[in-house]
Amino acid sequence: MQYQPPERDAQFLLFEVFRVQDLWPEIEAFAEISEDLVRAVVAEGGRIAAEVVTPSNQPGDEQACTWDNGEVSTPDAYKLPFTEITGGGWLGLAGNVNYGGQGMPKMLACIVEEMLWAANTSLYLYGTLTVGSSLCIETHGTKQQKETYLPKMYAGQWTGAMALTESHAGTDLGIMRAKAEPQADGSYHISGTKVFITGGEHDLAENIIHLVLAKLPGAPDGTKGISLFIVPKFLPNEDGSLGERNSWSSGSIEHKMGIRGSATSVINYDQSTGFLLGEENRGLAAMFTMMNYERLSVGLQGLGSGELAYQQAASYAKDRLQGRSPTGAQNPHAAADSLLVHPDVRRMLLTQRAYNEAGRAFGLFVGMQLDLAKYNGDRSAQELAELLTPVAKAYLSDKGFEGAVMAQQVFGGHGYIREWGVEQIVRDTRISQIYEGTNGVQALDLVGRKVLRDGGATVRKLVDQMAQTRIAQVHQIEFNEALDRLVRVTASVVGRAKDEPNLPGAVSTDYLELMGLTLYAWLWARMAELAPQDEFGEAKKATSMFFYQRLLPKTHGLERSIAASAHALMDFPDDLF
């Protein structure tokens, strides 16, 4: 399988759409980042993704991880690319410079992350969990904890894992049972069984740092009684070397639909030594600091898969000769025309392009808010990041999956057999809609928490911001209608939710899609306005026309569907399901 890093598109977005050359000088930590450096990072990240990581993707799926008496082996093909990713410092790209990180903007990390996800989703999971855990330690750890863990984790010498879920407690963390008992030396003994631990045990790193949620004795019930602990595989000595092996073990690994090269463990903690991270009973809040970043990253996983799938489908459609154009033979000297003559094949390819390219822009827009919030303490940016994170996680992953399924459809029967690798993309990317909070949970977070908490004020600010940018005139009327629709629907939902407690959940998935389409309408109109006078720009403009004429109209149905009362869902008698 081939993968072409979307380097040109990344540069267009960074320098022409979001103009980081104007933005970053306003952020002290980024003031020294030169345009050349950015281009070099994008190019080198792309090279590693395409040349070093991509070749491990299919072999890793074939071999999969194996478990033997608590030891987990990753696919042979993973060793070299993981060494290259970690050795190149890519896991510390946006890490804290005081502890060995490179201090680069999240916006830039978004580009690199997308490429690594695309190249090998299973392999990069070991990376992203390390990045996420590092961020949590950076934000909530003591100075000593940061000094002990961060340099090793940025270097990928040690990897991270998050142990939240228990078999009876998935989305509902409040009912978890894992226990933490304080010890005389200030450490804790952690006991319990956690499931679905991505990268919980494996052979790619010398140490694995678990962040574990557990309850202290006498802690309040529910989510207010959960604390967070660092529970390493090997307890670090004072000099940073590896000490005693901790008393947790991998009880088994899951056999999954996809991401078969990613080891998903059951972990049994048996009086395992842990260290409190952050404050007692504030573990969930600490975990959620990281969540905005992780959820965006899972969205980027979907985007990467969508891009990889598109590239396979477009390449196949160009090469495969089947049938004739409705307007007469286009390739008269061959037995058939290419798949590209068929309008419905083009519909699928353009749908993929339209969602991928707007999705890339959207991911960067959210990354920009995270940068402004983190480094400039920008409150509006923080609110916007909180509003848009569930949209990015759910919408990018939904469209990534749809795009992968469409690519399979372009391939026909060849998309269903393993040989071409397209069915693997479908299987691998499916998980992005489920983990890190299912997309239903994201939608409820968007409507029930983010939209309603300020009566839609942040949505209106976002709409104002979109309305004030210069966009391509050709889209102005439909764009204004789309903004009006979002404002109108938001006001309706906010108003009705007061009397109907079930309304937010009832409309949440449709509302999230309405918001996604409206954001993409903005980004497409903006990209069309800024598209250069060359082939790249021509493709952008044609795709924006396609988006406006064929995809945006879906908002008409969504508005009507959201207008329905929650009774449409709640009246069905429970026992008749």
Added chain:
Amino acid sequence: MQYQPPERDAQFLLFEVFRVQDLWPEIEAFAEISEDLVRAVVAEGGRIAAEVVTPSNQPGDEQACTWDNGEVSTPDAYKLPFTEITGGGWLGLAGNVNYGGQGMPKMLACIVEEMLWAANTSLYLYGTLTVGSSLCIETHGTKQQKETYLPKMYAGQWTGAMALTESHAGTDLGIMRAKAEPQADGSYHISGTKVFITGGEHDLAENIIHLVLAKLPGAPDGTKGISLFIVPKFLPNEDGSLGERNSWSSGSIEHKMGIRGSATSVINYDQSTGFLLGEENRGLAAMFTMMNYERLSVGLQGLGSGELAYQQAASYAKDRLQGRSPTGAQNPHAAADSLLVHPDVRRMLLTQRAYNEAGRAFGLFVGMQLDLAKYNGDRSAQELAELLTPVAKAYLSDKGFEGAVMAQQVFGGHGYIREWGVEQIVRDTRISQIYEGTNGVQALDLVGRKVLRDGGATVRKLVDQMAQTRIAQVHQIEFNEALDRLVRVTASVVGRAKDEPNLPGAVSTDYLELMGLTLYAWLWARMAELAPQDEFGEAKKATSMFFYQRLLPKTHGLERSIAASAHALMDFPDDLF
């Protein structure tokens, strides 16, 4: 995994919605079929599906088929249920009574087929190919061919397979290369390599009857030069016993995303003995006789998967305790409420129900047209069957896949691991959107061939028929709007297609969905009208409200999207994909 045959729903549709007790006496061949017999067939088919076939589903996926030097072994778990299916005469249910078939209506077969698909898609593929091949022989074979093959095939002693595709010729059969050379004894020598042959080689039957498309010497180019041949694995002796082994062999089997218990072979024909079926150069037409039936059956495959997936999701949602109702605890003595309190979970379950139950009704409606056309020579029914077959194949399989993906989402992480079996449903049902003509090909068949060939006249007849039935008053306004929309959009497409050759393909997928939703609106309004005054009826009415309020509104967006010119697709420069 548990499966509950939808027996009550089947009886409601047969006796209350479509009133077969009034219809079948008008068809001579069915005049003797009693209500008791119908109920017994449905009950016994359901029992075999649920009790005998379902247990083989997951083990078959785990073990999969294996190939060894041309011999193909099916999963161990398949032997017993296949013997029960064939021994019970189920493959001959709708077969010709003169050759050992039971002569039952397609409508009744639809119910049984759905249940067998649901119980084990991979296993029933061996059956459906046999049913389809039998139908082709029944329609085009000589008396001797019918006598030789049909009794054995109805009994499942011999199974069938269709060899159409070559590696360079999938959808475009016109460019195939397989050759047939006439021999002095009236037989032919068939040579060439065919791929994707479902059930081409396996160990479930003593003989395998291939129907092979190939070209005679000097045949016209393209689809007008293709003939159809019977190419058995063992050549039958005059007394019906097995004779010489034919000279074809399985070169390999495919490793696929799903239906891993179904053997998909590459078959190498090397001067293999074949017998002409039907007329020279009319092979594609002969094959297409069967296609209406096969395509409906693939739609029923999607429906069966959708039903199986729904049942798993509903059962899980009732049992799994996570979170609390937005209106306060519903299950205060437990740690959490069931998933059913969450509106978005109900949205997914009701979406599945709404598509499954309307889909079941739709399948029967198409089956009814096939019965009327075949047994009463009803020309209108034949036209309606031709119009609706591509809709049934594509829409039922699309909704089956979506339903399986939704079920996975209800399960969360447990939907992604193999243990629960839900991810298998997703993998298995995905193929139904691809084979027997991709759903894009179905959509083009619908618009480019069926709608345009009579300028939309058959669509208008269908609309008149729908408008004349008595429906639930509560849906009258929206139903009328939906019919008007279909008429308006059809007229627009017919008009615009005259000047825009690419238009049919450009709008085909959206148009097919619009037609599917409109048909389902009719069937839901009709079912709501006829729903009995009991729990079953209450569930029907609640689901119809959900369909009208939450799913039908999608038609608003589809109308707008279909209004776009084909330029939205065709203007994008080919080399920029």
